[in-house]
């Protein structure tokens with residue numbers, strides 16, 4: 001199966017290493033960064049969600065009306081709107097983008113951040129609500145007949161939408177989280193299950209849990225798996241490692257200066273995904289071919305934060321290891337958004353795509369040979 005690449009749709013410059021110089025929503029920058037992705041081989045970009053950040057659905061509509069090919073992954077927190085309203089917003093956005101929308105449903109891993117927008121449920125309750133919410137959104141996307149809903153978190157009657165998505169039967173549902181409640185909800189509802197980049201063995205462990213949860217929910221298919229990294233690439237291994245140390249130095253300096261903790265409530269993260277990243281970083285700096293954890297440690301395991309360090313060839317090989325493990329989508333983001341999107345797109349993506357195509361072709365040949373062997377075997381021997 002061809003691999004897909006997800007980049008970041010930041011609406012302003014600035015990252016863990018550099019302070020922002022633009023407005024939080026800067027039209028020109030948003031477009032420039034998205035074009036850097038579209039012109040350099042990426043499939044899709046993520047509009048993230050934060051309590052005080054620019055509203056991502058409006059930003060996504062802006063982008064969809066300006067670019068023709070780049071697909072959109074829209075992060076959305078259920079607590080901020082009613083599910084029927086959200087379903088119409090997404091369907092309208094799928095129309096505006098002519099079928100380029102996937103929605104990433106965010107449960108929220110941190111109580112303090114959730115309370116900023118009035119959400120006082122516990123994390124496990126939030127997962128239960130997300131599951132109910134996704135079910136309603138899917139129904140509103142696909143039902144041409146009015147329907148009622150009497151659930152734990154939502155109750156309404158006689159709803160039918162007048163706007164339906166371009167994608168049939170519906171846009172994709174993406175989901176992230178590393179707690180048991182996350183696997184249960186996402187395993188049941190998600191088309192794409194998102195993980196933060198961890199060592200291969202830990203990633204395999206999580207894939208297995210997602211697949212088990214999907215089976216427990218009675219599904220015959222399993223979600224596609226997405227894994228996220230912060231690639232740090234350069235022309236030689238030596239230069240890449242110098243860059244990696246410069247990067248982590250800049251993160252630490254900003255953190256020491258108080259820049260990166262301003263909007264955080266506590267140093268110890270409440271979400272299992274970040275706790276896992278911190279534990280992995282404490283256990284070692286380097287894993288497998290190119291995984292490097294000090295960038296995760298320096299941010300306190302803040303989301304997508306483990307780096308892959310090396311030449312484009314090394315980083316591509318590392319990504320192929322994840323592909324071989326069952327990963328379908330690579331999410332990647334540098335620290336200098338525009339330049340890093342161009343470099344990764346130019347030098348890493350083509351190698352990975354080419355190698356994946358070779359692997360897929362070899363698999364197809366092996367499968368055809370096995371089928372041919374099966375056909376030639378006498379029926380009695382097959383039994």
Ligand SMILES: Cc1cc2nc3c(=O)[nH]c(=O)nc-3n(C[C@H](O)[C@H](O)[C@H](O)COP(=O)(O)O)c2cc1C
Pocket residue numbers: 047048049050075105106107108109110175176177178179180182194195196228270271272273274
């Ligand atoms: C790839 C990925 C992207 C995410 N994007 C966001 C985001 O934009 N905003 C946000 O608040 N949470 C985001 N999250 C957090 C999750 O939606 C979820 O709230 C958190 O991982 C739950 O924690 P858990 O690991 O304890 O289950 C993201 C998670 C993943 C894996």
